[in-house]
Amino acid sequence: MSNYEIYIAIVVMTLVNYFTRVFPFLFFRKNELPSYIVFIERFFPAVIMTILIVYSVKDIDFSLAPYGLKEIGAILFTATLHLVLKNYLISIFAGTIFYMGLVQYL
Amino acid sequence: MMGYGVLGFAFGLLLVSFEYSWYLAPLMSLFIYAGALQFVAINFFNAKVGLVDIAIATWFINIRQSFYGLSLLKRFKKTGKLKPYLIFGLTDETYALLTTIKDDDQLKKRWYYFFLIAFNQSYWFIGSTLGAIVGSNIKFNTAGLEFSLTALFVVLCIEQYKNLQNIVPFLIGGVASLLALLVVPSDKMLIVSIILALILMFTFKKRIKNE
Numbered sequence: 278m279s280n281y282e283i284y285i286a287i288v289v290m291t292l293v294n295y296f297t298r299v300f301p302f303l304f305f306r307k308n309e310l311p312s313y314i315v316f317i318e319r320f321f322p323a324v325i326m327t328i329l330i331v332y333s334v335k336d337i338d339f340s341l342a343p344y345g346l347k348e349i350g351a352i353l354f355t356a357t358l359h360l361v362l363k364n365y366l367i368s369i370f371a372g373t374i375f376y377m378g379l380v381q382y383l
Numbered sequence: 384m385m386g387y388g389v390l391g392f393a394f395g396l397l398l399v400s401f402e403y404s405w406y407l408a409p410l411m412s413l414f415i416y417a418g419a420l421q422f423v424a425i426n427f428f429n430a431k432v433g434l435v436d437i438a439i440a441t442w443f444i445n446i447r448q449s450f451y452g453l454s455l456l457k458r459f460k461k462t463g464k465l466k467p468y469l470i471f472g473l474t475d476e477t478y479a480l481l482t483t484i485k486d487d488d489q490l491k492k493r494w495y496y497f498f499l500i501a502f503n504q505s506y507w508f509i510g511s512t513l514g515a516i517v518g519s520n521i522k523f524n525t526a527g528l529e530f531s532l533t534a535l536f537v538v539l540c541i542e543q544y545k546n547l548q549n550i551v552p553f554l555i556g557g558v559a560s561l562l563a564l565l566v567v568p569s570d571k572m573l574i575v576s577i578i579l580a581l582i583l584m585f586t587f588k589k590r591i592k593n594e
Contacts, residue, residue, distance in 0.1 A: 278428045283407065289434050290424060291414040293441040294448075298473045301452035302459070302466075310453075313585075320552040320584065320591055322447040326540040327556025328576045329423070329444070333533040335569045348533070355534045356541060365538045366386050369393070372534035377527035 347383070351376035387476060387503060388510035393531050394421055395514025400525040401429060408515035412508040417474060419539065420444055421511075422532045430570045443577045451478040462493040469493075472500035549594040555583045 278286065310318075330352070339345040355372030362368065395408040403425075411421050420441060427437050451473050452459075458481075459466055477500055484495075518525075544553065559580035563572045584591065 278431050280404070282431070283403070283428055285434065286424070286427060286432075286437055287407075287411055287414060289438050290411075290417075290420060290441050293438050294415055294417050294420060294445055295471060297442060297445040297448045298452060299467075299470050300449040301456060302470055305453060305456070316588065316592075317446065317584075318450040318453075320547070320549075321443070321580075323540070323543040323547055323549075323552035324556040324559070324580045324584065325443055325446070325577070326536055326543050327553045328560040328573070328580060329419070329536040330533060330540060331557070331560035331564060332423075332573050332576070333426075333529075333536060335564055335572050348530075351530055352533060352537055355537045359538050359541050365542075366389055368538050369390070369531060369534040372537070373393075373528065373531040376530035376534075377524075380527040381524055 347376065347379040351379060387506040390418060390535075391507040391510025391512075392514035392517075394418070395511040395516070396518040396525070397422070397514075397528055397531060398425055398511075399515050399518035400528050401425060403428065405512075405515035405519045408511040409508060412504075412511045416471070416504055416507065417445055417448075418476075418507070419535060422535060426532075432570060436571070436574050440573050440577070447475075448473055448478075455481065458492075459496075462496065465493050465497050469496055469500055472504055474503070477503050549591070551587065551591045551594050552584070555580055555587065555591075559583055 334345070334348045334352075337345045337348050351372055354375050355368050358371055359365065359368035391412065394412075395405070398408050399405055411424065415421055415424070423440070423444060426432075427440075432440075452470065455473070455478075459469055462469055480499060480503070481496065540553070544550075556576075560572070560576040563575040563579055567575045
């Protein structure tokens with residue numbers, strides 16, 4: 278994107294992001310929530326996080342060697358680290374350094 | 384809260400590793416101020432994603448934030464002029480902090496909220512600015528740095544699972560995204576995944592709720 282397009286994109290993200298935060302203050306002052314909103318509220322965050330993991334590795338070609346094994350390995354490494362140590366900074370940083378090692382030295 | 388500065392640093396570093404100007408980092412941290420979204424935004428810039436797609440993706444990536452406000456409606460009622468900023472600052476971390484503080488109806492609380500949120504944002508702002516400046520001045524091999532985005536989502540996903548204890552939404556997200564990856568060009572993949580996932584969610588509504 279050109280700088281100009283990036284500025285416009287930042288404006289769009291700023292507005293939509295603020296909209297998601299101000300939404301309940303605008304629309305749900307008194308009323309009970311419709312059931313489909315409660316449903317999305319509860320389960321969609323899990324869905325979108327899974328989608329975003331796949332999205333973040335979408336440009337990897339899984340049909341060519343090493344068949345995305347570096348990515349899958351680093352994801353498993355990060356997940357294991359997070360389950361064991363439960364510290365999100367350690368998981369993110371160690372996971373990233375692990376992956377950088379894989380792509381730079383293997 | 385320190386974590387915010389460190390994560391911001393990683394964001395700044397990643398942004399300039401794609402040759403974008405360093406000042407985009409403070410600009411984004413000032414106006415957008417959303418961790419995961421700012422990381423994804425770098426991909427939007429790289430892939431020249433259209434504005435409508437950006438708007439829809441932003442909405443769904445951050446839809447969880449709509450529900451943070453719900454539990455704070457009462458607390459923020461008497462915050463007057465500060466309210467728009469308090470709402471603006473409702474990130475994952477800030478929400479987690481706010482809900483651990485007991486609400487006692489004092490009017491002074493609103494300034495307490497304000498400073499808590501402003502400090503949080505300043506950590507993020509300073510971290511990302513430093514990351515961007517350091518990254519544009521010190522050259523090192525950044526190949527693989529983009530994995531910080533993946534790692535962030537892996538962590539958020541595990542945290543979601545701990546809350547939910549229900550595997551079905553994760554399966555839906557997985558199926559929808561893999562299907563989208565196979566059938567549409569990669570720049571449309573996020574939007575198509577979101578739409579597919581919503582369709583699947585409402586198709587299997589009972590299944591999800593009964594797990």
